[in-house]
Amino acid sequence: MYYFRPSQDRGQARFGWLNSRHTFSFGHYYDPKHMGFSALCVINDDTVKPGAGFDTHGHREMEIISYILEGAIEHLDSEGNHFVVPAGEVQRMSAGTGITHSEYNHSKTEHLKFLQIWIQPNRRRIKPSYEQKKISQTKNLTPLITPNGRNGSLKINQDASLFRLELGSGENIKLQTHKRPGYLHILSGAAKANGGDMLYGGDGLGLFKEQLELQATIDGIAALWFDLPAFT
Structure with missing residues (x-):
């Protein structure tokens, strides 16, 4: 069984300085059919105007990931x-236990584009912490965030891992969930899933204990792959 989230069906928020597409319910956008996937509860695709950004605001008991696509x-x-x-x-x-922060487009002339990702933690009442890193692609599937920080990845307080997936023209890969939920978010390019449906930039696909085989089109593909904890 699959959970398919087409890019064009995502929620949208426009505030003049911000254009955001919401994979799951967030803020003023609410859809009971799209409340998250396992511990993954937010994927916001944000485009921020030059010099603008999110003023100081607070968070508690959440693992928050920013993946920068364009700008800084x-x-x-x-x-x-x-x-x-x-x-x-x-x-x-x-x-x-609680942290406040602000996030701004560092450029006064260019747009910022990034993914804001929230994952529920499996530990509560921990001291707030922060990490950032450039992680080079070493193979088709490269770990960015893992529970133990393996292979130079950042560490997260959850039994979850985030990988960057890159395939060249015509390349294919089999993604195994090993009886766990898995979620794929397409960044760019296009690929055929299990020999059938096409996936494009902004599309999402969740799996429940299945195998997913992807074959990239002529333009290749870049994506994020989430290995997530089993549902309780």
């Missing part, structure tokens, strides 16, 4: 972290 985020938080996160880098913030 300027991050400032109550733990004393003040960093610029450029395209190609990944950022992980554990909100824990």
